[in-house]
Amino acid sequence: MRSFQHINVFTLEEAVSVLKDSGGKAQVIAGGTDIIGVLKEQILPDYPEILLNIKAIPDLDYIKKDHEGLRIGPLAKLAGLAKSPAVREKYGALAQAARSVGSPQIRNMATIGGNLCQETRCWYYRYPHSIGGRLLCLRKGSGSCLAVNGDNRYHALFDARRCFAACPSDVAVALLLLGAEINILGIGGKRTVYLQDFFHPLGNALEPGEIIGGIHIPTPPVGAKQQFLKFTLRKPIDFAVVSAAALIVLDGGICTEARIALGAVAPGPRRFPEAENFLKGKRLETNVLEKAAGIALEGAKPLSKNGYKIEIAKTLISRALSACLENESFNH
Amino acid sequence: MNKENRFIGKKVPRKDAADLVRGKAQFIDDLKIPGMLHAKILRSPHAHARIKKIDTTRAKELPGVEAVLTYEDTPVWRAGLPSHIGVLSNTVRYVGDAAALVAAVSDVVAREALELIEVEYEILPAVYDVLEALEEDAPQLYEQFPGNRFPLACPWMGPESLQGIFMGDVAKGFAESDIIAEGSCSYENLPNPLPLEPPGVIACWEGPEDLTVWASAQSPYFLKITLHYAMGRINVRSIASHCGGSFGTKVLLWQLAFYAAALAQATRQPVKMYYTKTEHFAAYTLRLGSRFRGKVGIKKDGRVMAVEGDWLINTGYCSDAAQGMVAVGCGELQLMVRCLNWEIKPQLVCTNRNASKMVRGYGGQELEAAFIPVLNMALEKGNIDPLDFFRENFVKPGDGYYWRDGNWWVSRGIDYGKAMDRGAEVFGWKEKWKGWLRPTAVDGSLRIGVGIGVHGNADVGEDVSEAYVRLEPDSTVVIHSCLSEHGTGQRSSLCKMVAEVLKLPIERISVAPPDSLVNPYEFGPVGSRGTYAIGSAVIRAAEDARRRLLERSATVLNVSADDLDTEDGMIFIKGKGGGKSGKKIRWKDGLGFDRTCLGHGYFEPDFSISNFLMVFVEVGVDTKTGKIDLRRVVAATDVGKIIDSQSLKNQLHGCLGSAGLDSAIFEESVFDPKLGRFLNPNMLDYKWRTFMELPQFDTVILETPMDTHSFQSVGVGEIVNAPTPPAVLMAVSNAIGVRLADYPLTPDKILRALGKA
Amino acid sequence: MSEHPVTLVVNNRRYDLEVGGRPGDLQPTHTLSYTLRETLGLTGTKIGCDKGECGACTVLLEGEPVLSCLILTVECHGKKITTIEGLEDPQTGKLDPIQQSFIDSGAFQCGFCTPGMIMSVKALFAGNPSPTGQEIREALSGHYCRCMSHYHVLEAVAGSVPKAGGTDE
Known part of the structure; x- marks a missing residue:
């Protein structure tokens, strides 16, 4: 790797202060599973002068239940989330999503904050500098999206306009499903954004000098059943081709609440209100689930090579909903 | 050989097993040659271009950089079939093709130097599809191969190498057919063999015409021969490290060797060229x-x-x-x-x-x-x-x-x-x-x-193998077969064969390091030839050594060699080996004090x-x-x-x-x-x-x-x-x-x- | 910058590494795999992809399997690290039962992936002395072996499970 200065910080406030003083030349490193690869391959034209290690900050890896729900520190590791009884008990989709990421070693290193802030997996964006030079594109601030007229088999079906990179985070899909909020710390103090507002078409809501301070998930509705599913070519290792999460509440066999979220189909994880509304008030027979999946995907705008993701997304939605009906392990 | 075998077919741990599980096996990236520099390649951003100007001044000034080479200052070595690729060229022909080489004290410095090389390219039209490449107005990759067609002759396979299948009367055959199917199919997804270990070569000049290479080679002797001809008939010593997977891809290592050897020549220091996994993917070997x-x-x-x-x-x-x-x-x-x-x-x-x-x-x-x-x-x-x-x-x-x-050829198989x-x-x-x-x-x-x-x-049974088997006076055996271990366990299998021929515990048998200096010619473990071709050479060498041992012992024992046998390092008169009564002598008694005995075996193509x-x-x-x-x-x-x-x-x-x-x-x-x-x-x-x-x-x-x-x-x-x-x-x-x-x-x-x- | 020396405990031996720019010094950019191999001479840890995608560089950090190519050494101050060289008995040279089982089952071909796999198995057994076949496969799911020695590896792991009535060969 090209050289950088390495700074350990011991409080989040200190981290914010260093970020501010660096004038955009510092980058945060947490688990390192994404950024080290990004730096080694030199995929970005800018290279940080400072790597700011926040792992030295004590007690930021908490997973805490409280009366409002669950609080998760930005340094909570994915392996910990997948194993945590508190997460598995009421936030099963999050445990499943965390467990679906990478390999055991990756999950021992990667943090939830890092998972939300990771760079996209778009293979044009990630093209390695060592083989003829990095590729520039709209997301890097120069040129247009190369996927539009290229091989876009993994790219976005929804909400993309100028950059068609899809959000790679599985954890984000579960967090969206569960209505999570992200607490952000910055120079001006703290602010909170809902997860659906965290991801932007070309990145995320963090302004320069800001950092994720924590994540809060409200207690799911009583009786909610939830399921996260991920479609990949291999079971471990892979990023999602499509991921889906569903949550339903039934009352006497009638659906009173339904949430559907998809990952890897848009610049951020995405909810589908029309499909959710369609389910409410209905008995969830197979044909109803399939209909809802169809409604969800109605607005999809496939590119030349990613149309197949529509069928997969529909299948995952139906299967995630079915699993909610069948799977008792995440009931409470 | 109807007798029950002692080793063939029996479960015997591989000779290198303990080294592998302890992390002690030496792969190419584990070798450190004193004074060794690290090489990096500046790779072309264009699929086809001519280098109009290349300025390496700034790169050469970077502290820690020992050499920067371009097509203007690399030696005239050529490889390919027919020979068409030099060390570097003023034309780059794929994205990732080498435009310049750097040797520096570290990998990091070498990479930094790449950023300081300025190249001006004249971009040429490129062609990727096989049919488009055959079109009349297609961009041409090489002047000497008009129409982008390589000649099909393969001289090293003989003057009449097979260039298609032509026999009988096709029209008549179709006329006599009940069913005719016609169609096309492509297998063009170019899968990457991708052994876990990337390829690597370390080059060191011992003299103006004497090159030593250490390589993650599947066929170290073949590498020696390839480089000998490609580099102007110089003398090459080729030493294989443990090979971290090859699947054929680490046989033709000439290109890495060219890069390392050119930089080693320019710097007068050993140079290591070890690809990153990214280079291994994008600038190495694919299927056809x-x-x-x-x-x-x-x-x-x-x-x-x-x-x-x-x-x-x-x-x-x-x-x-x-x-x-x-x-x-x-x-x-x-x-x-x-x-x-x-x-x-x-x-x-x-x-x-x-x-x-x-x-x-x-x-x-x-x-x-x-x-x-x-x-x-x-x-x-x-x-x-x-x-x-x-x-x-x-x-x-x-x-x-x-x-x-x-x-x-008529099949003698089963x-x-x-x-x-x-x-x-x-x-x-x-x-x-x-x-x-x-x-x-x-x-x-x-x-x-x-x-x-x-x-x-x-x-x-393709190609030629040679082997020596050396009997030591302490009743141990060294096999000289220029065979590297690339995962098949072949070095250990050869020990089994020799142990069987000499009726000797397998612990007493070892294989000389895969070094072309101490071993005879070996084409290499390719084409599934390890068992039959290499095995035959080694078995014959063991039999030859055994014959010589018994002949020399015969004079000591004053009997005919035909009457003698050897087992467990002892020589005795046949039929009396098992009993206590028969006279037995040790190998060293038969060979003569501190003498060795060398058998030679060979295999010709079949x-x-x-x-x-x-x-x-x-x-x-x-x-x-x-x-x-x-x-x-x-x-x-x-x-x-x-x-x-x-x-x-x-x-x-x-x-x-x-x-x-x-x-x-x-x-x-x-x-x-x-x-x-x-x-x-x-x-x-x-x-x-x-x-x-x-x-x-x-x-x-x-x-x-x-x-x-x-x-x-x-x-x-x-x-x-x-x-x-x-x-x-x-x-x-x-x-x-x-x-x-x-x-x-x-x-x-x-x-x-x-x-x- | 004022980095203090970085202390690592590797295979129960303590190393104090000066951070700086002199040859041999630890630099902030050094990954743990680099330090182990190039500075400490522990070349048993192999680097396959150098980007966390193949598992070859797996070592134990405080007992947990991690990818040493994605970890900065400066961030390991005070940490306990175990590499493949640390598995055998330092006095007698006796191999860890997992290593011995890999030998007995012929659980390798080229062997480049072997040390990393053994480290993952070591961590698995430490946390779960009687894993199921599924748990074993999951523990190894981040390890690439192009020779396809997987079936023999599974046999070797099943054969070295610390607490098991029998293996499921």
């Missing part, structure tokens, strides 16, 4: 691109009457192996399909992408993966069970074929029908085969299908024996996602005699790796023709099979003695991949009831075939 268009005529009973077609082969920007692969591929097709009327016309084409070379196999997989789907159309029309077809059509003893040297039947039985083929395009079972959205593939190769593998695969296809689940694989073979069961089974399992079976499921190098770049040069986007996707895997290994050497055995490692891609295609087609011929069968293609995308 293969496209077949033609027709097949058969009788109702499955006899093949005529085969005709064009075989287009895309070898990327360079060829050094492709001509040989065309020759062997054409030979291998004849082993699989008995037919008297042939007209297969290959064309070998260069395009502006990274080079194709040999990959676990030597042309047959590429040809058959594209040919078999066309053949299958004929079998489908005739409703012929492919097992019956292959059983009837695979080469039988007494059948003939044109092999790579252009000569007609009938593999028994192995096919046993494989079918273990797999349950009869119960599972429901006919063409018919699933074996359907369960909701899951559809099960089965397929079959077969392959054989008569290269088990293409009259083939090996064989049939695979049966069962897949499940989820018709709602298009995902293929490989459920079961049965690999059936007959090896004559098992030398080492663990190594053999490991090799058969290998069909799931190294650009094999999964090139039909998810392995592909994704290419963007607008950019001329591969998009997935990393181990996430390039898909490989993990521990979570292992099918049930059964092996059927028969032991019908072969007329090879005293252990009557043949190797099988090279051929395990070739039968698998078309077998998967067949299985998936049967599962979903739609004929598919588009490798790899990723979910998008399955869903499209089902009308869902």
Whole structure:
């Protein structure tokens, strides 16, 4: 790797202060599973002068239940989330999503904050500098999206306009499903954004000098059943081709609440209100689930090579909903 | 050799086993040569361009940089077939082609220097598609190869090397056919063999004409010879490290050696050229691109009457192996399909992408993966069970074929029908085969299908091997065979053979380091030739050493050498060895005090024996996602005699790796023709099979003695991949009831075939 | 910058590494795999992809399997690290039962992936002395082996499970 200065910080406030003083030349490193690869391959034209290690900050890896729900520190590791009884008990989709990421070693290193802030997996964006030079594109601030007229088999079906990179985070899909909020710390103090507002078409809501301070998930509705599913070519290792999460509440066999979220189909994880509304008030027979999946995907705008993701997304939605009906392990 | 063997076929730990599990085995990246510099390559951003100007001034000024080389100051060494690639050129021919070389005190400094080199390119038009490359107005890669066609001659295989399959009367054959199928198929997803260890070479000049290379080489002696001729007949000493996987890709290491040696010459220091995994992906070795268009005529009973077609082969920007692969591929097709009327016309084409070379196999997989789907159309029309077809059509003893040297060879092998039947039985083929395009079972959205593939190769006895076996006075033995360990356990298998010949505990036998200075000529463990060819040379060397030992002992004991035998390091008169009464002497008593004894063995090429593998695969296809689940694989073979069961089974399992079976499921190098770049040069986007996707895997290994050497055995490692891609295609087609011929069968293609995308 | 020396405990031996720019010094850019191999000479840890995608460089950090190519050494101050060299008995040289089982089962071909796999198995057994076949496969799911020695590896792991009635070969 090209050289950088390495700074350990011991409080989040200190981290914010260093970020501010660096004038955009510092980058945060947490688990390192994404950024080290990004730096080694030199995929970005800018290279940080400072790597700011926040792992030295004590007690930021908490997973805490409280009366409002669950609080998760930005340094909570994915392996910990997948194993945590508190997460598995009421936030099963999050445990499943965390467990679906990478390999055991990756999950021992990667943090939830890092998972939300990771760079996209778009293979044009990630093209390695060592083989003829990095590729520039709209997301890097120069040129247009190369996927539009290229091989876009993994790219976005929804909400993309100028950059068609899809959000790679599985954890984000579960967090969206569960209505999570992200607490952000910055120079001006703290602010909170809902997860659906965290991801932007070309990145995320963090302004320069800001950092994720924590994540809060409200207690799911009583009786909610939830399921996260991920479609990949291999079971471990892979990023999602499509991921889906569903949550339903039934009352006497009638659906009173339904949430559907998809990952890897848009610049951020995405909810589908029309499909959710369609389910409410209905008995969830197979044909109803399939209909809802169809409604969800109605607005999809496939590119030349990613149309197949529509069928997969529909299948995952139906299967995630079915699993909610069948799977008792995440009931409470 | 009917006597019970002590070592052959017995479970004996590999000689290097403890080193491997302790992390002590020395791979190329573990070697440190004093004063060693690190090399890096500036790689072209353009698929085809001429270097107008290149300025290395700033790079040379960077502290720690010892040399920066461009085409203007590299030595005139040339390789390729026919020779067409120098160290560097003023023309770059693929994205990633080398434009400049740097040697520096560290990897980091070398990389930094690359950023300081300024190159002005004149961009030239590029061509990637094999048919487009053949068009009249196509961009031309090389002046000397008009039409982007490489000549097919492969001089090292002989003056008449096989350049297609031409025999009989094709028109007559088709006229006599009941069923004729015509079509085309491409196997052009260019899977990457990708051994875990990237390739590496360290070069050090001992004198102006004396070069030493350490390399992650599969065939160290072959590397010596290659470099000797390519670099102006210099003297080369080639030493192999432990090789972290090769699958054929670390035989032709001349290019890395060129880079390292040129920098070592410029700096007068040892230089290490070790690729990153990214370079390994994007600037090293892929399978050949293969496209077949033609027709097949058969009788109702499955006899093949005529085969005709064009075989287009895309070898990327360079060829050094492709001509040989065309020759062997054409030979291998004849082993699989008995037919008297042939007209297969290959064309070998260069395009502006990274080079194709040999990959676990030597042309047959590429040809058959594209040919078999066309053949299958004929079998489908005739409703012929492919097992019956292959059983009837695979080469039988007494059948003939044109092999790579252009000569007609008659098979001295065995009938593999028994192995096919046993494989079918273990797999349950009869119960599972429901006919063409018919699933074996359907369960909701899951559809099960089965397929079959077969392959054989008569290269088990290719090329020359030499070996020495040295008997030491302390009753230990050193084998001199220039063989590196690249995963097959062959060095240990040779110890077993020698232990058997000399009736000596295997602990007393070792193999000299794979160093061309201390070992005789060895072509290398390629083409499954390790067991028969290399084995024969070593066995003969051991027998020769044994004969000399007994002759010398005979004078000491005052008997005829014919009356003597040796076991466990003792020499005695035959028939009296077991008893206490017989007179015994130690080796050193027979050899003379502190004397050694050297036996010499050799092997000359023999293409009259083939090996064989049939695979049966069962897949499940989820018709709602298009995902293929490989459920079961049965690999059936007959090896004559098992030398080492663990190594053999490991090799058969290998069909799931190294650009094999999964090139039909998810392995592909994704290419963007607008950019001329591969998009997935990393181990996430390039898909490989993990521990979570292992099918049930059964092996059927028969032991019908072969007329090879005293252990009557043949190797099988090279051929395990070739039968698998078309077998998967067949299985998936049967599962979903739609004929598919588009490798790899990723979910998008399955869903499209089902009308869902 | 003022980095203090970084202390690592590797295979129960303590190393104090000066951070700086002199040859041999630890630099902030050094990954743990680099330090182990190039500075400490522990070349048993192999680097396959150098980007966390192949598992070859797996070592134990405080007992947990991690990818040493994605970890900065400066961030390991005070940490306990175990590499393949640390598995055998330092006095007698006796191999760890997992290592011995890999030998007995012939659980390798080229062997480049072997040390990393053994480290993952070591961590698995430490946390779960009687894993199921599924748990074993999951523990190994991040390891790439192109030779396809997987079946023999599974046999080797099953054969060295610390608390098991029998293996499921």
